[in-house]
Amino acid sequence: xxxIVQVIASGLTLGAMYAVAAVGLALVYGALGMLNIAHxxxxxxGGYAAFYVITSLGLPMVxxxxxxxxAGALLGLAIYVVxxxxxxxxxxxxxxxxxxxxxxxxxxENVVLKLFGAYPAAQPLALDGAVAVFDVFIPVRNIAxxxxxxxxxxxxxxxxxxxxxxxxxxxxxxNRAAAELMGVRVRWIYAQVLAISGALAGVSGIMVxxxxxxxxxxxxxxxxxxxxxxxxxxxGNVYGAMIAAIALGLVExxxxxxxxxxxxxxxxxVLVILTLIWRPHGLFGRTQxxxx
Amino acid sequence: MTAPGKDLVIGVVLVAIAxxxxxxxxxxxxxxQMTLLFIYAIVxxxxxxxxxxxxxxxxxxxxxxxxxxxATAMLGLYLDWSLWAAMPAGAMIAVVVGLLIGLACLRLKxxxxxxxxxxxAQVAYLVIITDTDCFIRTETRCEPFTGGxxxxxxxxxxxxxxxxGRDWIIGNYFVGLGLLVAAMAFSVAVARGPLGLAFRALRDxxxxxxxxxxxxxxxxxxxxxxxxxxxxxAGAFYAAHFKSVxxxxxxxxxxxxxxxxIVVGGLGTIxxxxxxxxxxxxxxxxxxxxxxxxxxxxxxxxxxFVLLLPDGLTGTASRLLARWRGSGS
Numbered sequence: 001x002x003x004i005v006q007v008i009a010s011g012l013t014l015g016a017m018y019a020v021a022a023v024g025l026a027l028v029y030g031a032l033g034m035l036n037i038a039h040x041x042x043x044x045x046g047g048y049a050a051f052y053v054i055t056s057l058g059l060p061m062v063x064x065x066x067x068x069x070x071a072g073a074l075l076g077l078a079i080y081v082v083x084x085x086x087x088x089x090x091x092x093x094x095x096x097x098x099x100x101x102x103x104x105x106x107x108x109e110n111v112v113l114k115l116f117g118a119y120p121a122a123q124p125l126a127l128d129g130a131v132a133v134f135d136v137f138i139p140v141r142n143i144a145x146x147x148x149x150x151x152x153x154x155x156x157x158x159x160x161x162x163x164x165x166x167x168x169x170x171x172x173x174x175n176r177a178a179a180e181l182m183g184v185r186v187r188w189i190y191a192q193v194l195a196i197s198g199a200l201a202g203v204s205g206i207m208v209x210x211x212x213x214x215x216x217x218x219x220x221x222x223x224x225x226x227x228x229x230x231x232x233x234x235x236g237n238v239y240g241a242m243i244a245a246i247a248l249g250l251v252e253x254x255x256x257x258x259x260x261x262x263x264x265x266x267x268x269x270v271l272v273i274l275t276l277i278w279r280p281h282g283l284f285g286r287t288q289x290x291x292x
Numbered sequence: 293m294t295a296p297g298k299d300l301v302i303g304v305v306l307v308a309i310a311x312x313x314x315x316x317x318x319x320x321x322x323x324x325q326m327t328l329l330f331i332y333a334i335v336x337x338x339x340x341x342x343x344x345x346x347x348x349x350x351x352x353x354x355x356x357x358x359x360x361x362x363a364t365a366m367l368g369l370y371l372d373w374s375l376w377a378a379m380p381a382g383a384m385i386a387v388v389v390g391l392l393i394g395l396a397c398l399r400l401k402x403x404x405x406x407x408x409x410x411x412x413a414q415v416a417y418l419v420i421i422t423d424t425d426c427f428i429r430t431e432t433r434c435e436p437f438t439g440g441x442x443x444x445x446x447x448x449x450x451x452x453x454x455x456x457g458r459d460w461i462i463g464n465y466f467v468g469l470g471l472l473v474a475a476m477a478f479s480v481a482v483a484r485g486p487l488g489l490a491f492r493a494l495r496d497x498x499x500x501x502x503x504x505x506x507x508x509x510x511x512x513x514x515x516x517x518x519x520x521x522x523x524x525x526a527g528a529f530y531a532a533h534f535k536s537v538x539x540x541x542x543x544x545x546x547x548x549x550x551x552x553x554i555v556v557g558g559l560g561t562i563x564x565x566x567x568x569x570x571x572x573x574x575x576x577x578x579x580x581x582x583x584x585x586x587x588x589x590x591x592x593x594x595x596x597f598v599l600l601l602p603d604g605l606t607g608t609a610s611r612l613l614a615r616w617r618g619s620g621s
Contacts, residue, residue, distance in 0.1 A: 035403045086599055094402055095349060099555060100598040106548050107591030114584065220544070224414055227407045235403060262422045266415045273396050276408065280399040 005136045007253045013142040015249025016149025017211070020204040021226035022233075022241040023156055024197035030173045030236030031193045032088075034097045038079060038105035039201055039226065040219030044112055046072045046202025047123060047209035047218065051116075054124040064125045068202035076198025079104065080191040088190075105219075113216040126210035145207045152203065153242050159196075160238065169193055173236070225252075225265075228272055234285020244283065299480050302563060303473070310469055314462045323465050327533060329573045330468035334475040334526035336553045336565040338519040344560030345483050346515045347495030349402055351547065352393050352409035353523055355416050358541050359386040360524030361531040362438065368447030370428075375448050379528035386524020387517050394516030398509065417542035443538025450532050464533050471529055475522040476566065482518060483562055491515055545587055549576070552594045558604025567606055 021043060028036050049071035050064035057063075083100050087093055127144050130137040160166040171179040172189045180186050208222050229248055233240030248268060255267035275283065314323050339353040363382035367373040373381070393412060397405045421441045426434035438444075452463035482488050490511050493501035502508055531537045540546070549572065557568020572590075579589060601608050 029403075035406070083595065083599060090602065092602070096598045096602055098349070098403065098406060099551060100595040102548065102551065103591040103594030103598070105591070106544065107588045107595070110585065110588040110591065114588075224411060228411060231404055231407050262419065265418055269411050269415050272411070273408065276400060276404065277396070280401075280404070 001134060002136050003257070005134045007257050008250065009133070009136070009138045009142060010256075011250035011253030012246065013145050013211070013249070014252055015246035016146045017204060017207050017222065018225050018229050018249055019242050019245035020149050020152050020200055020207060021222050022229035022245045023153065023238055024200035024204075025226050025230050026233065026236055026238045026241040027156075027169075027193055027200075028197045029230065030238060031169055032084065032190055033094055033236075034084065035094070035101070035227075035235075036079070036194075036197070037098060037102040037223075038075075038108060039197070040223030041105040041108035041112075042072050042075045042198050042201040042219075043205040043208065043222060044214075044216060044219040045075055045108065046205030047214050048112055048116055048205075049202065050125050050206050051121060051123060051209075051214055055121075061125050065203070065206065068206050069199045070202075072198035072200070072202025072205070073195040074198070075108070076194035076196070076201075077191060079198075080194045084190060084194065085187065088187075109216050109219070116214075116216070118216060120213035120215040123206065123209040123214055125206055141210050145211070148203070148207065152200065156196075156200070156238070165189075165192060225268075228268060230282075232272055232275055232282055234282025237282065237284045240282065240284030295484065299484070299562065303476065303480075306566070307469070307473060311466075314465050320461060323461050325573070325577065327461075327465050327468045329569060330465075330472045331526050331530050331533070332550060332553065332573065333566055333569040334472050335523050336550055336557075336569050337472075337475055337479045338521075338523045338526075339550065340554055340560065340565045341479055341482060341491075341519045342515055343554065344564075345488055345495070346491035346512070347560075348397070348512065348515065349406040350393070350397065350409045350516070351406055352390075352413055353519075354542060354547055354550070355393075355409075355413040356386045356390050356520045356523045357527035357530070358416065358537075359389045359520075360527030361537045361541060362444070362527075363524075364528040364531045365439075365444040365447045365537045369444060375450055375528075375532045379525060379532060382528035382531075383521050383524035386520045386527065390516045390520025390524075391513055394513045397516075398512055413542060417539055420539045420542075439537065441539060443536055443540075444531075445536045447531075447535075449535050468529060468533070471522070471525060475526070478518075478522060480562055487511070487514065487518075545590075548587065548590055548594065552590050552597075554604075555594055555597050556604055558607035559602075561604065561606045561610075564604050564606040568604065571605070 021039070025036060025039055028034055046068035049067040053059050053067040054061060054064040079101065083097065083104065087097055087100070090096065127140045129140045131140060131143065132138075158166075160170060168179065168184045168189050169192070171182065171184055172186050176186055179189075204222065205219070209218060212218065225248070226245075229245045230236075230241055232248065233244035251271065252264045252268050256264040259267060279285070310326075313326055317323075335353060335357055342348050342350050342353070360379075360382040363385040364375060364378040367378035367381055368375050393409060396412075397408060400408060420438045423436040423438045423440045425436055427437035428435050450460075450464060450467065452460040452467075456463045490501070490506050493504075493506055494508055494511060498508065527541070530541070553568040553572045554565050555568070556572055557566065558564030572593075576586065576590075579586060582589075597604065603611065
């Protein structure tokens with residue numbers, strides 16, 4: 001019983017963390033058909049922005065969260081202005097933007113390394129203490145991550161379904177040309193989507209670093225997991241990504257308990273490959289019929 | 293001149309230049325870096341077949357390279373094989389792994405392939421660096437099966453030291469050059485031949501190519517297997533030349549370096565990867581003074597090239613040449 005509670009608790013924490021990172025990726029892929037490899041670097045920047053504001057400037061924790069959101073959103077916007085705007089109409093956009101954001105991501109990681117050094121630092125924005133559930137002590141920061149994750153998911157769903165911007169984003173994702181004809185300023189939507197995705201990445205940077213540590217390469221692992229989540233869900237499927245993130249968090253926690261931490265990711269990957277052989281467009285993805 | 297004739301002339305000139313380098317600059321550092329350039333050039337010419345000619349966005353090339361390198365090291369270390377026998381065996385193991393990866397990616401498209409192959413490489417890396425179980429115990433310490441985070445060492449070398457003495461490094465240089473020539477000839481033959489035509493047809497219009505009877509199943513597996521052979525051999529030679537293998541060959545910065553070589557030279561072109569490998573390698577050497585900003589520079593270069601010159605240097609050059617000829621006649 002205790003083991004089950006422990007595995008579920010850590011699985012849900014992992015899942016909530018992956019969900020926040022994965023939804024940002026899914027939003028961008030859904031709207032632009034673009035894989036943002038710099039997502040992990042934006043996540044790292046968010047974590048460090050909170051660290052800098054709280055530790056070096058001595059501002060309260062709320063300012064740390066705001067700084068992470070602002071840093072992420074600004075980087076997302078910058079990627080739109082510098083890369084996406086110029087490349088959108090060029091041929092082979094999907095491949096080229098992948099390569100370009102890979103380069104930008106590595107460059108950003110190098111900037112963090114130069115600014116803050118290679119040594120891991122502790123994230124000041126973390127809660128201490130633990131709560132007992134069925135005689136199992138669960139750290140408060142895990143619960144905070146879960147709550148924050150759920151709140152962000154609800155907020156994203158609200159934004160997408162209940163606001164004008166959300167309608168425009170969904171319309172653009174469904175059919176770019178039709179949305180443009182209806183008067184949606186598609187390029188402005190793209191910029192907004194990248195900013196929202198960046199802001200989500202910034203927050204998930206705080207979540208990830210509050211469980212482990214801040215380091216210039218910390219974005220790599222959560223980004224890889226977020227990619228796996230998106231692939232399993234079907235690229236671009238935001239709600240699928242939410243469900244798949246929680247499911248994969250639980251699977252990873254179970255595999256880590258049963259097979260050891262080393263093989264958590266390996267087990268996950270085997271499952272992903274099997275899923276993809278069974279459904280090449282992901283669990284919730286639809287087969288696209290293409291005109292020749 | 294016909295295209296094969298032109299390729300032959302370019303190839304002979306490049307080999308002639310490369311063959312004189314160790315005698316014009318008999319410096320150990322230059323020879324070592326040039327040998328490393330040959331190894332990277334082999335990898336990018338083969339990667340270009342998958343990425344550029346066949347248009348399959350696989351990021352598993354360094355994992356295949358690592359397969360060749362680790363297999364060679366392990367055969368030498370645990371079974372006492374001569375590295376001359378272990379190298380082709382390592383390459384064949386890379387081919388088998390390449391086939392398996394190709395099989396896993398068979399039904400996937402574009403970004404799905406990229407993510408899956410990236411994840412496969414990362415899992416291999418994580419399994420190796422977290423390996424701490426004792427496999428062989430020496431007097432001072434215990435070595436895990438894969439060498440763990442510190443890698444494998446002392447599995448022998450190519451044995452050129454007994455034969456050439458202090459010039460063994462020049463011997464290795466020519467082995468590397470020989471492998472590069474073979475890999476390049478192979479990739480030119482594939483890209484210009486009927487196989488290359490089939491790969492390009494599947495890349496440019498999958499539905500049309502398939503309706504004309506080109507089997508995606510067959511050719512996708514073929515391109516993965518073909519490009520895995522010389523990539524694995526390059527990895528095997530890397531292990532034999534440096535006499536050590538470590539998990540650093542999985543690093544993102546190395547992947548970035550190789551991808552930059554292809555993109556700077558020209559994705560999908562015949563000579564682009566070689567041109568790109570040489571230029572990026574020399575630029576990298578030139579920037580050794582400001583090494584802290586190496587990744588920053590490489591990353592920005594990659595993004596700038598994709599943004600401004602998506603055909604790379606050779607692609608842009610041949611387009612300009614064609615326009616100039618067109619206006620001249």
